[in-house]
Amino acid sequence: MTGFDFDSETRRRLGYKLIDRIDEYFSSLPDQPVQLPSELRTFADLTNRLPELGENAEKVLDDVCSEVVMKGFHVPSANYFAKIEKETVRWIGERVGWNKPFDGTFTSGGNEANFSALALALAAHFPQAIEEGVAGIGARPVLYTSAEAHHSIDKSAGLLGLGRKALRRIPVNANIQLDPSHLEAQIGQDKSAGLVPFCVVATAGTTNSGAVDDLVALAAICKRHQLWLHLDGAYGAAAIFSDQHRDLVRGIDLADSITIDPHKWLAMPFAAGVILTSHPETLQQAFGVSTPYMPRVATQKTSGPTPLDNFQVSTQWSRRTNSLKLWLTLRVHGRQAYEELIDRQLKLAAYFANCVRSSQHFELAAPQVLPIVNFRVKLPGASDEQIRVVNQAIVQEVTHDGRRWISTTLVNGKSVIRVMVISYLTGHRHLEDLMIALTEAVKRQVSATAGRI
Ligand SMILES: Cc1ncc(COP(=O)(O)O)c(C=O)c1O
Numbered sequence: 001m002t003g004f005d006f007d008s009e010t011r012r013r014l015g016y017k018l019i020d021r022i023d024e025y026f027s028s029l030p031d032q033p034v035q036l037p038s039e040l041r042t043f044a045d046l047t048n049r050l051p052e053l054g055e056n057a058e059k060v061l062d063d064v065c066s067e068v069v070m071k072g073f074h075v076p077s078a079n080y081f082a083k084i085e086k087e088t089v090r091w092i093g094e095r096v097g098w099n100k101p102f103d104g105t106f107t108s109g110g111n112e113a114n115f116s117a118l119a120l121a122l123a124a125h126f127p128q129a130i131e132e133g134v135a136g137i138g139a140r141p142v143l144y145t146s147a148e149a150h151h152s153i154d155k156s157a158g159l160l161g162l163g164r165k166a167l168r169r170i171p172v173n174a175n176i177q178l179d180p181s182h183l184e185a186q187i188g189q190d191k192s193a194g195l196v197p198f199c200v201v202a203t204a205g206t207t208n209s210g211a212v213d214d215l216v217a218l219a220a221i222c223k224r225h226q227l228w229l230h231l232d233g234a235y236g237a238a239a240i241f242s243d244q245h246r247d248l249v250r251g252i253d254l255a256d257s258i259t260i261d262p263h264k265w266l267a268m269p270f271a272a273g274v275i276l277t278s279h280p281e282t283l284q285q286a287f288g289v290s291t292p293y294m295p296r297v298a299t300q301k302t303s304g305p306t307p308l309d310n311f312q313v314s315t316q317w318s319r320r321t322n323s324l325k326l327w328l329t330l331r332v333h334g335r336q337a338y339e340e341l342i343d344r345q346l347k348l349a350a351y352f353a354n355c356v357r358s359s360q361h362f363e364l365a366a367p368q369v370l371p372i373v374n375f376r377v378k379l380p381g382a383s384d385e386q387i388r389v390v391n392q393a394i395v396q397e398v399t400h401d402g403r404r405w406i407s408t409t410l411v412n413g414k415s416v417i418r419v420m421v422i423s424y425l426t427g428h429r430h431l432e433d434l435m436i437a438l439t440e441a442v443k444r445q446v447s448a449t450a451g452r453i
Contacts, residue, residue, distance in 0.1 A: 003341065003424035004267055004333060006057070014057055021065050036071055046087040050094065054333040064328070085310070085323035091330065092260065093276055095240040097253040103283055104276035105314040106322040110234030111152040113259035113275040114201070116286070116315055118143070118156045120257055120277055121199040121228035123286040130285065134161045142190050144168045145201035146178035148208060148411070150232060153201050172412060176211035176366050178202065180221060187225055199228040204249045205236025205265075208411045208418060210370030212236050215251030222256075231255040234273070236370050238265035241338035245346060248369065262326045265370075267341065267424050272322040283313035345371040345421045352419060352431045359435075361442040366411055371421040374411055377442055379449070386452070388415035390445050397441040404434060 006014065035041065068084065085106055093102040107113045122129050126137050134141060141162055145153050147169045157167045168186050173179045187197050200222050202213040215231065222229040231237065231252060237260040239248040252258065257277040262268040277283065294309060311317045329337075349371035356362045356375045366374040377390045388408075395408050395417055406419050419434065 004329065004337065005425070010057070014061065017058060017061060021061070025065075025069065043083070045090075046083050048087065050091040051330055051334040052336055054337060055331065057332045060328065060331045084327045085321070088323040088327045088330070089274065089276065092240075092274060095246075095335075096237075096258060096276065097240075098278055100278055101280050102276060102278045103280035103313065104274055105283065105310060106319075107273035107275055107314070107316070108271045108320075108322070109263065109273040110150065110232065110259050110261045111155065111273075112315060113234070113261070113273040114150070114152045114230070114232055115156040115159065116275040117201075117230040117232075117257040117259060117277075118153075118160055118162075118199065119286040119315070120275075120279070120282040121230060122160060122162075124228055124256070124279060124282050125196075125198040127285060137196065139194055139196045140166065141198050142166045142168060142195045143199040143201065144170055144178075144183055144186065144197070145232075146170055146172050146203060146206070146213060148172050148176055148206045148211060149178075149201060149203050150207050150234065153232070172211070175369075176206060176209045176411060178213045178218065180214060180217045183218070184221055187221070187227075197225060197227055199230060201230045201232055202255070203236075204231055204233035204239070204252065205370050205372075207235070208372075208409045208416070209366040209374050210236065210368070210372030210420070211366065212248060212369055215249065215254060219251055219254035228256045229254065230257045230259070232259045234259050234261040235264045238262075238338070239342060239370075241266070241335055242342040243339060245342055264422070265342070265345075266326065266329075266338065268325050268329065271320075272326060287314055288312045341424055345424075345426070348421045348426060348428065348431060349373055351428065352421070352435070355431070355435045359439065361439060361446070362417075365414065365416040373419045374416040375419075376414075376416050377446070379446070382449075384414055386449070390442075390449055391415045391417050393445045393448075394438060394441045397445070398434070398437040404430070404437070406434070 089104045089106075093104065096102075105116075107116060121143070122134070122141070126134070126141065128136050143157065143162070143166060145167060149169070154164045154167055158164045168190070170178050170183045170186060183200065190197055200218055202215055202218045204212045204215070219229055221227070233249065233252065237249055237252060237258055239245050240252060256279060257275060260274045260276070262272040262274065263270050289312070294311065310319060349368055353364060353368040353373050356364050356373060361378060362375045363378050364374065365376045376387055377394065379387055379390060382390075391408050392415070395406055399405055406417060409416060409418050421431075
């Protein structure tokens with residue numbers, strides 16, 4: 001097995017077995033009851049510990065078929081999957097380090113998770129806003145994030161009726177982290193102007209650079225001003241799955257809510273996001289509604305506790321079982337597979353950052369923290385615009401044959417080339433080849449530019 005891949009023989013064996021199980025299932029359907037008799041239905045929590053090591057994939061497939069599929073509703077919305085989601089959320093929350101009540105829900109990705117988090121922050125600070133709208137708050141609520149934070153925060157502020165202008169973008173320091181002193185100054189200014197600060201959105205793993213904000217410092221500011229701290233850890237919060245590297249997100253447990261996208265650093269296929277909160281009651285406050293037309297699970301006679309319907313704690317109503325793939329991956333490969341993945345990718349990125357440092361043609365443009373490397377062409381005397389044009393031409397040259405993909409972006413307003421090690425299949429040889437291609441391209445581009453600077 002390489003990374004999360006099976007060898008070809010295992011893949012075929014599992015695939016054929018799955019086809020057999022699907023065939024058995026559909027062949028049995030004409031005589032299959034819709035669900036178990038009520039006295040056998042259980043909504044009790046699953047209590048497996050987060051697996052450290054993976055187990056035999058065929059056994060997991062058998063377990064899923066017999067325990068989950070066969071005991072669920074025999075319609076595509078198999079109700080039993082909610083248990084899997086609950087258990088996966090618990091595993092993630094335990095890795096955050098929360099030993100207090102928490103809850104969460106799977107989302108379509110980071111955008112929905114960030115949107116949900118702002119809805120929770122609003123519900124916590126202005127409970128009346130859920131019924132009355134933000135206009136009923138009386139004064140203008142404002143929130144804060146770094147200049148480098150993801151634009152899903154702007155989108156969410158707009159969609160929640162706060163207005164995109166309510167989002168204060170705070171400058172970053174040399175490490176591309178939200179600058180705590182600027183933040184505190186802006187909060188003071190806003191309060192003096194009669195506005196109502198209610199939330200700070202920190203980032204663990206900025207999209208451009210992989211920078212991680214100083215979560216401990218931001219949590220202290222939030223505590224002082226009684227603000228909700230949301231952590232957009234869509235990418236970087238995955239570091240909690242590594243014992244060795246979890247310090248990269250030190251202070252994550254101080255957040256009131258956390259976004260994490262298993263489809264980023266946890267190697268899941270699209271789509272899988274998660275929103276977690278250490279104020280579980282806010283999920284119901286923000287998303288709960290009562291309807292006469294949804295099945296009343298709570299009134300059914302079942303053994304054990306009854307689950308909360310997901311539509312009560314989520315922006316979604318009908319939903320995909322996005323948790324299943326992470327739960328299965330953890331069952332089949334175990335947390336230690338992530339320990340290895342995270343360590344390997346950090347080492348690969350550090351290796352590539354070193355190649356850049358020792359190159360005569362390129363320079364690092366930001367510290368490498370997570371497996372993202374920002375760098376730019378060295379062009380003494382060139383303007384920012386000339387550097388941007390050459391960076392872009394280099395990227396165009398190394399990507400045009402379709403063999404590899406890297407990109408350009410702006411960090412702190414300046415052009416950088418961005419290399420992110422995200423595939424679990426990437427190894428040294430791919431980075432060596434990339435560096436060779438970059439070096440050939442930069443030589444050609446620099447000599448084409450010579451005389452114009
Ligand atoms: C830091 C960050 N937050 C949020 C998002 C949005 O996530 P998604 O694309 O899963 O909705 C991204 C996407 O790249 C991101 O990098």
